[in-house]
Amino acid sequence: MAAPDELFCWEGDWGLPSVSTDCLVVLAYAQFAGAPLKLKKMSNPWRSPSGLLPTLRTNQKENLTRPSDIIIHLRKQKYNADLDLSAKEGADSLAFISLLEEKLKPALIYTFWVEPKNYVDVTRRWYADHMPFPLNFFLPGQMQRGQLERLRLLRGDESLESGEELEKELYRDATECLNLLSQRLGSHKFFFGDTPSSLDAFVFGHLAPVLRSKLPNGKLQQHLKTLENLSSFCSNVLLLYFPRDGREGGGLKASSPPPPPEGGDFDHVPNKRRKQVLSALAALGAMLSYALLTGMVSIQQEALEEPPDPEPIGGEGEAGEEIH
Amino acid sequence: MTLVAEAFVSQMAAAEPWPESATLYQPLKEDQILLSDCASSLAVQAYLRMCGLPVQVVCRANAEYMSPSGKIPFIHVGNQVVSELGPIVQFTKAKGNSLSDGLDDIQRAEMKAYMELVNNMLLTAELYIQWCDDATAAEISRPRYSSPYSWPLSNILAYQKQWEVRRKMNAVGWGGKTLEQVYEDVNQCCQALSQRLGTQPYFFNKQPTELDALVFGHLFTILTTRLTSTELAERIKSYSNLLSFCRRIEQTYFEDKKNSLKSSMILLINV
Numbered sequence: 001m002a003a004p005d006e007l008f009c010w011e012g013d014w015g016l017p018s019v020s021t022d023c024l025v026v027l028a029y030a031q032f033a034g035a036p037l038k039l040k041k042m043s044n045p046w047r048s049p050s051g052l053l054p055t056l057r058t059n060q061k062e063n064l065t066r067p068s069d070i071i072i073h074l075r076k077q078k079y080n081a082d083l084d085l086s087a088k089e090g091a092d093s094l095a096f097i098s099l100l101e102e103k104l105k106p107a108l109i110y111t112f113w114v115e116p117k118n119y120v121d122v123t124r125r126w127y128a129d130h131m132p133f134p135l136n137f138f139l140p141g142q143m144q145r146g147q148l149e150r151l152r153l154l155r156g157d158e159s160l161e162s163g164e165e166l167e168k169e170l171y172r173d174a175t176e177c178l179n180l181l182s183q184r185l186g187s188h189k190f191f192f193g194d195t196p197s198s199l200d201a202f203v204f205g206h207l208a209p210v211l212r213s214k215l216p217n218g219k220l221q222q223h224l225k226t227l228e229n230l231s232s233f234c235s236n237v238l239l240l241y242f243p244r245d246g247r248e249g250g251g252l253k254a255s256s257p258p259p260p261p262e263g264g265d266f267d268h269v270p271n272k273r274r275k276q277v278l279s280a281l282a283a284l285g286a287m288l289s290y291a292l293l294t295g296m297v298s299i300q301q302e303a304l305e306e307p308p309d310p311e312p313i314g315g316e317g318e319a320g321e322e323i324h
Numbered sequence: 325m326t327l328v329a330e331a332f333v334s335q336m337a338a339a340e341p342w343p344e345s346a347t348l349y350q351p352l353k354e355d356q357i358l359l360s361d362c363a364s365s366l367a368v369q370a371y372l373r374m375c376g377l378p379v380q381v382v383c384r385a386n387a388e389y390m391s392p393s394g395k396i397p398f399i400h401v402g403n404q405v406v407s408e409l410g411p412i413v414q415f416t417k418a419k420g421n422s423l424s425d426g427l428d429d430i431q432r433a434e435m436k437a438y439m440e441l442v443n444n445m446l447l448t449a450e451l452y453i454q455w456c457d458d459a460t461a462a463e464i465s466r467p468r469y470s471s472p473y474s475w476p477l478s479n480i481l482a483y484q485k486q487w488e489v490r491r492k493m494n495a496v497g498w499g500g501k502t503l504e505q506v507y508e509d510v511n512q513c514c515q516a517l518s519q520r521l522g523t524q525p526y527f528f529n530k531q532p533t534e535l536d537a538l539v540f541g542h543l544f545t546i547l548t549t550r551l552t553s554t555e556l557a558e559r560i561k562s563y564s565n566l567l568s569f570c571r572r573i574e575q576t577y578f579e580d581k582k583n584s585l586k587s588s589m590i591l592l593i594n595v
Contacts, residue, residue: 153494
């Protein structure tokens, strides 16, 4: 049997297998379709083969980064979660996924990356805490600029100010989208019957971070919590398909250290210890170089072959006179 | 439109009836207008005809700049200016004309979802083919877009628009797609629409809604516009129920305006 494909994705937190929407979509779909994937969880996008996360490295050494591309690839390998869907349900899937992308995604980008309190307290802090040195200094800012540009282009606006108006507009579209999703889900377990499909993966990927993270400015979160069927849908998926992650860390502490690594499945980078060692070495090196440069500590080379100094007494005598 | 402005517009809209002098602005039909703008404009025209609201179509070279949101088309009703299909639908709803009142909640959810499908896939594919495919951009899009202006403004504006659209394609994740993949996406979208339509006359059985107007606008324009290759039109022609859907709406709502759609009808008959 061919070796399983490798999936590089963001680490998890708040009880989720991953914090990024795209990664969650891919992970959920893989679980639904029963696709065996070798998971590599990391918080350093530069270590992934394409520089972006999520990335699927296939057996043909191809790197796929878009969730839709990854899902198509898995389908070609006969891991298809949409087998039981009728043609009309397949069409509805496509339509509702488009609805998510057009109406909900801009609001999510705003909530996590543009809204000042959320960005500073939650998003930037999480990425800065989890990324290795020295990426944690500039990469979150770079990611934010990328997301801002994306939001601006999605909306087709010339300029984008994070203000009350923009927030109201985006949240209005998003709440409408959430209401529509809730109406469509009704009281069913999944969107189409009793087995989950790709639409369930997309909805889970978009809603789970909003539900589980602790946001200081959480209007969207509050609205989502009032839609009980969507909240229980997410909890259901977590319970059934990601039991290990659901148990650890219920998202109570925002600044707690990441959960301890679970058994051999996930590669957990011990960046805390490495950071400590590196910072200790850096401090030591700084102190040593300061001492050397100012002359507090001088390295004298013992030159045993050299003849003794011709006027040792005179030198000392002069030194003695000067002190005097 | 901002929320405050929208609330204001709705209030004003509810106060007055639809005037006879309502006008719809779009770029010049013969020389300037591009596929995506033509599709959006036709969708709005179809919607207004379905509501029974008269509107005059006026072509202006600077229509894009006149529009409040920068998108085509926009309508000028009384003393208000509203652009794009979504806000126009809400505007007419405030005046008491709505096509989707008879739908229940689930149907309305599906209608909105399918409208987003068309916007997300068909419109994005049209923009991609126009501006990201080098052959089409050089032969058709850039010359047409900059036709009212003289050199060097024409070059500057055309390239500016092309760069803007290419950046948008990258932002939504279509930047890395090949033309074949885009055609495949259009195929999937049409398949979904065809499944949903089935054998019914309109998407929600007997009465047309804004979804029908939007789908008609895009499909009809794609079928009747000459591009560098006929691949896109061929994909749509393989779905016979979509073709008869377009013909039906054209015959029902556009037969008095035979002149403006004349060239289009001939092409459609040759299908």
